[in-house]
Amino acid sequence: MIQSSFTERNLRILFPLPAIIFVALLMIFPILYTLFLSFTNWNLTSGTDFSFVGFDSYVRVLTEPRFLHALGRTFLFTFFAVLIEGFLGVAIALILNRAFVGKGTAKLLLLLPLVATPVAVGIVFNLFFDPTIGLANFMLKSVGLPQGLWVSSASSVIPALIIVDVWQWTPMITLIVLAGLAGLSEEPVEAARVDGASEWQILRYVTIPMVMPVILTATILRLIDALKTFDIIFAMTGGGPGYASETLNIMGFKYSFEYFRIGQSSVILVILFFVVFGCSLGIMKLRASSEI
C-alpha cells in the first residue's frame, strides 16, 4: 500500500483551515472583544482609558426607556414585515405556479428588488413618500383618500418602513416557495383530483401542507434578516423622527459611531447578537427536526 502524503491524510483539516482562521479572526474574536467591552465604561470621546464596571453598563442600558422602545420596535417591525411578506409571498407563488406565457419575465422581475441596492431603494422611497411632492400622496388623493405624512411622522414611520421592506423582500419568499412547489411530486395532487377534490381543497389540504417546510424555512431566514434591518431605516429616517424608527441595530450604530459610548454600545450589540442567535438556533433546530 502506498503511504499517502501528509497533505492527503490531513485534508479534512488543511482544506478548511484558512477559512476557519479567517472567520475566527474576523468574527469570533471581535464578538468576544465586544462581550469584553460590554463590562467596561469605555467612552472613546474621552480617550483610551477605561475601567471595568461589571454589569453597570447592562443596568444603564436595560433601564433606559430608549433601549426598551428600540427592542420592542425591532420585534414589532420584524413581526409585521415578515408576516405580510410570508402571506403575500406564498400567495404570489401559488398564483404564478403554473405554465404561462411570460413566466420567465415574471421571475426576472421578481429578482430585481432583491438585487437592488437597499440604500438607493430607501432614497427612492423617500421621494415616493415625500408629503408635498411624492407619488404616494398623489395616488391617495386621486382615489379620494386622506394624505399621509409617511416617514415624516412618528405614528406612520414604522408602517411606511414596513412597506419598503415588504416591497423589497416579498419576492424572496415567492421565489423560494416557487422552487419548492416545482420540486413537489404531482402524484398526491392527481390522486386528490381523481377523488373529486375541488381546486381549493387540493390547495388547502395537499399542496400547502407539502410545501409547508419550505415556507417555514423561507420565513425564518427572512425573519433573521429582518431583525437586522439597517440600510433602509438608516437611509430613510436615520432612526427618526426623534427615535420613532430606531431599532436595536440603528441604536447600536449610533452609540458606537456617533456617541462613541463603547461600553454601552457593546451591551446593545451583545443583546442584538443574542436575539439573532436565539432565532438562528431556532431555525437550525427546526430544519433538523423537519428534515428539509
Next chain:
Amino acid sequence: MKNKLISTILFYTLVIGIALLVLFPFLWMLSSSFKTQVDIISWPPKFIFSPTLQNYQKVFEEQDFLQYFLNSTIIGTVAVGLSLILGLPAAYSISRFAQKKLAVFILLARLMPGISFLMPWYIIFSRMNLMDSYTALILSHMLIALPIVVWIMTTYFGTIPREMEESAMVDGATRQYAFLAIILPLSGPGIITATTLSFIFSWNNFMFSQVLSMEKTKTLPIAVYNFVSYAEVDWGGVMAAAVAIMTPAIILTMIFQKYVVKGLTMGAVKG
C-alpha cells in the same frame, strides 16, 4: 369555454398587477432621473415631461463617481476572489467529510448581525492605521462573500458524485489533485452562482463601508447616501446616482438569472 377565458383574463390581470407593483419604484426612479428639478417638485407629479441628461452629467462630472465605481469594483472583485480561494476547499471538505459543525461555524457569519463585529473592527483597524484602506474594506467584504461561497458550493459539491474523484484516486492521483483537476472544472455553474451572488451583496453593502471607508476607499452606496445629505433637495441627481448604482447589479442578474435564482433559493429547498 367562457369560464376558461374569464379565468385567463383574471390571471393575467393579477400577474400584470404584481409586475407593476414590483416595477413602479424602478420606473419612478428612472423617470425622475431624467427630470429637471422644476419638474420633480411640481405638484401634481408630472408623467409627461421633456427629458434631460443634466442629472447624469452632474453625477459623473461634479462627484467623483467614477472613483467610487472603481472602488466598489476593486473591493468586490478582490473580496470575492479571496473568498473563493478560502471557500472552495473548505466547502469541498465540508461536503465530502460531512463536517456539519464546521458548516454552521462559517454560516454564522451570514446570520449574525454585522454590527457586532463592525464596532470592534473599527477600534482594531483604527489602531492598526487601516481605516480607509482597501485592506480593511476587502477583509470586511470577505466576511459577506465567504459564507455565501461556502453555502452555495457545499450544496453544489454534494451534487457531484464521489466516483468522479475516487476513480482518479484509484489510479494514483492525490485527493488534492483530484479536487483541482477533476472537481473544480466540473463546478462552473456553482462557482458562477457563488461569484455573482456574493459580488452583488458586496456591491450593495452599506454598513461596513459607511464605517470603514472615508474619501479614498469610498464605495458607491456611501456616495449615493452622501449625495442625499449634501444636497437634500437635488432629487434628480440622487435618482441618477441611484440608477447608476443599481444598473450593474441588475445587468449581472439579467445575464446570470438562472444562477441567481438558484443561489437565492438554495438552502431553503434541498437540491
